[in-house]
Amino acid sequence: MEALKTQLRLLKLSSMVDGLELRNKHALENQISYLEFLELLVEDEVVRRQANGYHTRLRESKLNSQKVLDTYDFSFQPELDKRMIHELASCRFITQKNNIILMGKPGVGKTHLANAIGLEAVKKGMKVLFVHTNEMMEKLYSSRADGSYRYTMQKYLKPDLLILDELGFKKMPQYGMDDFFEIIRHRYETGSLIVTTNRNFEDWGTLFGDKVMASAIIDRIVHHAVIVKVTGSSYRVKNLLEVQEIFRNEEKQPAKRGRPRKDGDQNDSSDQDERFENE
Numbered sequence: 001m002e003a004l005k006t007q008l009r010l011l012k013l014s015s016m017v018d019g020l021e022l023r024n025k026h027a028l029e030n031q032i033s034y035l036e037f038l039e040l041l042v043e044d045e046v047v048r049r050q051a052n053g054y055h056t057r058l059r060e061s062k063l064n065s066q067k068v069l070d071t072y073d074f075s076f077q078p079e080l081d082k083r084m085i086h087e088l089a090s091c092r093f094i095t096q097k098n099n100i101i102l103m104g105k106p107g108v109g110k111t112h113l114a115n116a117i118g119l120e121a122v123k124k125g126m127k128v129l130f131v132h133t134n135e136m137m138e139k140l141y142s143s144r145a146d147g148s149y150r151y152t153m154q155k156y157l158k159p160d161l162l163i164l165d166e167l168g169f170k171k172m173p174q175y176g177m178d179d180f181f182e183i184i185r186h187r188y189e190t191g192s193l194i195v196t197t198n199r200n201f202e203d204w205g206t207l208f209g210d211k212v213m214a215s216a217i218i219d220r221i222v223h224h225a226v227i228v229k230v231t232g233s234s235y236r237v238k239n240l241l242e243v244q245e246i247f248r249n250e251e252k253q254p255a256k257r258g259r260p261r262k263d264g265d266q267n268d269s270s271d272q273d274e275r276f277e278n279e
Helices: 002-010 014-030 034-061 082-088 110-123 133-146 149-157 174-187 201-208 211-222 235-252 263-278
Strands: 099-103 128-132 161-167 192-197 225-229
Touching: 002 014, 014 034, 034 110, 034 128, 082 110, 082 225, 099 110, 099 211, 110 128, 110 161, 110 192, 128 133, 128 149, 133 149, 133 161, 133 174, 149 174, 174 192, 174 211, 201 211, 211 225
Parallel strands: 099 192, 099 225, 128 161, 161 192
Antiparallel strands: none
């Protein structure tokens, strides 16, 4: 058996090595066929590799594993089509090389939705990368100085799904416009995007400082895209109001009543403290 384990290690079949003795014992006790025995060993290896692959993809995606679809409060965004969101979470748009644009004012949950859809894609074996838009521009710009530009650019072109968060939160830096256009151009009909933005399309000309460039970018993003407008109130404002309500309720609570302590009680207490210190 040790010789077989050595050969399995050479083939990098670590799960087969770990489960070999247990599976062999099970096969002898239950008199299963050689083929069934082999199927069990292969199944162990597949399960281990799938689990390892998922954790690797999740780590590399930079997604927040806590922001899942189940924790999104659809009741706070009643105008949002829940069925459409669940359809997008099926990730068929990725296999079709389509895009999603999540529009709405800050705090309405655009990033949460993008993150949740990204997690579903990771579960389905797809490569995902979540990045703040301006952070991506800064990394591409600095990569020119250290000679890693080509490698950095490929980092944003390779994933099946690239999530660009908070486009429009800050004005696009002038040095990053060409790089941003190159990413959109190269991913057009070859890879999917999710873009979250607090700006309407008519504002993108000001955002990019170039209406022609903005038009070219919008044209490529929107051509095969689902546009989701999240029009509800801000979750952060909601949480703030809830906290303020708690404080208001506490302030309305009547003061606790109690019998005032008599001088004799105070003296007794002082005498006891003094005796304790002396002891």
